[in-house]
Amino acid sequence: MDSTAQSMTGDRIACRATGVRANAAGACIALLRRDFVLAWRRRGELFLPLLYAVIVTALFPFALGPDPELLARIAGGVLLVIVVLAMLPALESMFRADLDDGTLEQWLLAPQPLALLALTRVIAHWLTTVLPLIIVMPLLGALMNLPVKVLPVLIVTLLLATPLLVLLGAVLSALAAGARRSGILLALMLLPLAVPVVIFAAGAIAGAQSGMPYIAPLTWLAAALVMAIVLAPLACAAALRIAVES
Amino acid sequence: MTTPPAPAAPLLSAHRLAFSRNDEPVFGPLDFSLGSGETVLVEGDNGSGKTTLLRVLAGMLPPGTGEIHFHGEPASRDSRNGRVLWLGHRAGMNEALSARENLGFLAGLYGARGGMTAATAMERVGIAAWIDEPVRTLSAGQKKRAGLARLLLLQGDIWLLDEPYANLDRRGIGLVNALIAEHCASGGGALVTSHGAVRFADPRARHIRLDA
Amino acid sequence: MSRSYLPHWMHWLGSPPNFYRFAGTLRPWLMALALASAAIGLYGGLVLAPPDYQQGDAYRIIFIHVPSAWMSLFIYATMAVAGLIALVWRVKLAEVIAMECAPTGAAFTFITLATGSLWGKPMWGTWWTWDARLTSELVLLFLYLGVIGLCNAFEDRRRGARAASLLALVGIVNLPIVHYSVQWWNTLHQGTTVDFLDPARSSIAAPMLWPLLVMALATHLYFFASILGRARTGLLSLESGKQWVRTLVDGQPAPTMEAPT
Numbered sequence: 243m244d245s246t247a248q249s250m251t252g253d254r255i256a257c258r259a260t261g262v263r264a265n266a267a268g269a270c271i272a273l274l275r276r277d278f279v280l281a282w283r284r285r286g287e288l289f290l291p292l293l294y295a296v297i298v299t300a301l302f303p304f305a306l307g308p309d310p311e312l313l314a315r316i317a318g319g320v321l322l323v324i325v326v327l328a329m330l331p332a333l334e335s336m337f338r339a340d341l342d343d344g345t346l347e348q349w350l351l352a353p354q355p356l357a358l359l360a361l362t363r364v365i366a367h368w369l370t371t372v373l374p375l376i377i378v379m380p381l382l383g384a385l386m387n388l389p390v391k392v393l394p395v396l397i398v399t400l401l402l403a404t405p406l407l408v409l410l411g412a413v414l415s416a417l418a419a420g421a422r423r424s425g426i427l428l429a430l431m432l433l434p435l436a437v438p439v440v441i442f443a444a445g446a447i448a449g450a451q452s453g454m455p456y457i458a459p460l461t462w463l464a465a466a467l468v469m470a471i472v473l474a475p476l477a478c479a480a481a482l483r484i485a486v487e488s
Numbered sequence: 489m490t491t492p493p494a495p496a497a498p499l500l501s502a503h504r505l506a507f508s509r510n511d512e513p514v515f516g517p518l519d520f521s522l523g524s525g526e527t528v529l530v531e532g533d534n535g536s537g538k539t540t541l542l543r544v545l546a547g548m549l550p551p552g553t554g555e556i557h558f559h560g561e562p563a564s565r566d567s568r569n570g571r572v573l574w575l576g577h578r579a580g581m582n583e584a585l586s587a588r589e590n591l592g593f594l595a596g597l598y599g600a601r602g603g604m605t606a607a608t609a610m611e612r613v614g615i616a617a618w619i620d621e622p623v624r625t626l627s628a629g630q631k632k633r634a635g636l637a638r639l640l641l642l643q644g645d646i647w648l649l650d651e652p653y654a655n656l657d658r659r660g661i662g663l664v665n666a667l668i669a670e671h672c673a674s675g676g677g678a679l680v681t682s683h684g685a686v687r688f689a690d691p692r693a694r695h696i697r698l699d700a
Numbered sequence: 701m702s703r704s705y706l707p708h709w710m711h712w713l714g715s716p717p718n719f720y721r722f723a724g725t726l727r728p729w730l731m732a733l734a735l736a737s738a739a740i741g742l743y744g745g746l747v748l749a750p751p752d753y754q755q756g757d758a759y760r761i762i763f764i765h766v767p768s769a770w771m772s773l774f775i776y777a778t779m780a781v782a783g784l785i786a787l788v789w790r791v792k793l794a795e796v797i798a799m800e801c802a803p804t805g806a807a808f809t810f811i812t813l814a815t816g817s818l819w820g821k822p823m824w825g826t827w828w829t830w831d832a833r834l835t836s837e838l839v840l841l842f843l844y845l846g847v848i849g850l851c852n853a854f855e856d857r858r859r860g861a862r863a864a865s866l867l868a869l870v871g872i873v874n875l876p877i878v879h880y881s882v883q884w885w886n887t888l889h890q891g892t893t894v895d896f897l898d899p900a901r902s903s904i905a906a907p908m909l910w911p912l913l914v915m916a917l918a919t920h921l922y923f924f925a926s927i928l929g930r931a932r933t934g935l936l937s938l939e940s941g942k943q944w945v946r947t948l949v950d951g952q953p954a955p956t957m958e959a960p961t
Contacts, residue, residue, distance in 0.1 A: 262599050262600040264596065264598055264643070275593070276590075276593040280582060283585070339683055340582075343578055343579060344577075344578025345582060347546075347580060348574070348594055349597070350547070351573070352570075383643065435641050487549055
């Protein structure tokens with residue numbers, strides 16, 4: 243890759259040979275570092291999804307009664323839906339700030355694949371906003387009386403399903419970034435894409451709960467994740483180009 | 489002098505370039521080229537399409553009709569990206585991060601010029617003291633200067649500067665002219681828009697006049 | 701430019717004034733044919749066709765329900781193809797057609813869901829059941845609503861159309877996945893699937909089949925007539941500053957264009 247870039251831009255590189263050449267890996271690391279610093283500056287905001295998840299989980303026993311059997315039966319599905327809902331608000335602002343302050347214009351002209359930058363943003367977003375939700379799952383599971391044997395399956399399911407949802411959400415967030423308002427629009431657009439993810443994730447959890455095989459739905463989720471890692475950043479890049487056009 | 493052999497093709501050239509928005513012609517057709525060491529000044533009143541022209545050249549708007557070439561190659565992401573540095577109305581910096589963090593990130597994306605760091609670039613534009621302050625706390629003129637520091641730091645020989653003089657005091661305007669002159673002396677080229685109120689330093693600079 | 705890959709007649713038709721005139725000529729004929737075939741189809745379905753030996757007369761809703769369901773998918777595919785053309789070649793007409801498909805498609809999807817629900821009450825004893833097909837159709841409705849919502853959320857209509865076209869393309873990748881996953885989910889939960897129309901299990905009698913096909917023809921004709929009318933209106937408002945629209949409005953005694961539903 244370096245050699246083609248060299249021949250393509252021949253004399254320009256020659257006169258600036260002393261400079262620090264940018265490469266894709268370096269660009270990804272720079273973006274990750276930037277996003278982590280930014281997340282740390284706003285670490286207060288990172289607790290909001292967690293707080294939301296805890297509050298909603300705590301409401302279920304009040305609404306349905308504290309019957310441990312009932313709670314245990316619905317725990318897996320309820321926690322899955324709570325995680326999806328808790329992810330939504332952060333998804334909306336995934337690219338909006340960068341569009342507003344002109345950073346996206348700089349992304350577009352950088353000598354790096356835009357899709358790769360989008361994928362890196364997805365990774366940073368997942369690590370900073372979704373991973374904490376998965377980390378508190380044992381606590382939420384305890385509140386909902388989730389059977390202990392289901393907890394590992396629930397966590398593995400979330401580790402496969404949430405990156406998939408963030409990848410899909412990134413495409414939609416990029417599409418909505420150029421629009422006047424989004425908010426509920428993002429939820430409306432995400433629902434059809436989230437249905438298969440939720441079905442297979444819930445299938446795995448239900449399988450583990452009833453002692454049935456749960457590997458098949460997990461494999462489907464993993465396959466979908468691999469496909470989304472390849473395709474979603476490309477769609478996201480196309481959406482970002484539309485967002486910057488004005 | 490160890491000047492490299494002059495490249496046959498200009499840094500940037502446009503042939504019969506025109507753009508319409510909703511079928512209302514915005515500018516063009518235009519023919520111009522930007523060679524190594526040259527500055528082209530795009531003049532016109534508000535609404536004459538200066539910014540639109542620059543956005544089309546930067547690939548942020550779909551080309552209308554006509555052709556754009558970078559170093560003789562038809563405009564594409566490969567021939568454009570890494571050559572073009574863009575300074576627009578928006579700073580391109582996150583407000584919650586400091587200028588050092590923003591510049592460091594962009595250097596990771598674009599690559600830094602030899603002997604240039606965020607600190608030296610900020611010093612050159614005269615706001616070294618603010619390098620670790622959140623960009624939010626900078627004044628409009630200081631943000632513009634931070635944008636100039638970005639041009640100094642990053643690699644790219646074609647500068648597309650949209651109203652670089654806006655929000656700057658007289659010393660700032662002199663700084664912009666000096667930076668452009670240095671950039672051109674080292675083989676780069678700059679396309680600069682202005683609504684005509686600023687006296688441009690280089691008397692040899694070519695002018696493109698856009699009329700609304 | 702890349703537009704030269706398109707055949708000549710598409711060039712000609714892609715020009716808004718040409719399309720406007722062409723669509724204006726074609727639309728009344730299509731609409732008349734649609735109404736005529738709908739009349740024939742409904743007469744055949746509601747009067748001539750014998751009652752079903754199991755369902756009595758309740759099954760007759762399929763003459764609305766099934767063509768609507770077919771249309772909901774057909775229109776989505778049309779929208780995605782037009783959206784692809786809009787994204788790749790930036791043809792304004794394709795953008796207009798893609799976006800004008802969405803409300804009509806959503807309407808057919810809604811009719812499918814409503815008639816399915818009406819049919820479900822006598823058959824399953826409930827207005828709604830999470831049957832695989834109804835669920836897929838519901839997801840399809842949300843896809844349509846997302847496309848409409850995204851398109852309208854943009855100030856610039858052409859940008860909105862392109863963003864929504866991309867969403868439509870994402871949706872068409874998603875649709876088979878939804879269909880498959882919903883079926884898998886349905887078998888997992890033992891849904892009450894009733895397959896009257898599955899040719900493998902029950903074959904439909906000829907007196908019932910021909911009205912169904914005629915109704916399918918009628919809905920297609922109606923859709924084409926409707927999309928031509930909607931696209932004419934869309935083009936008029938998008939091109940409102942242009943010379944051909946001015947001459948059209950000034951030259952003729954104002955042809956009032958109502959948006960057909």
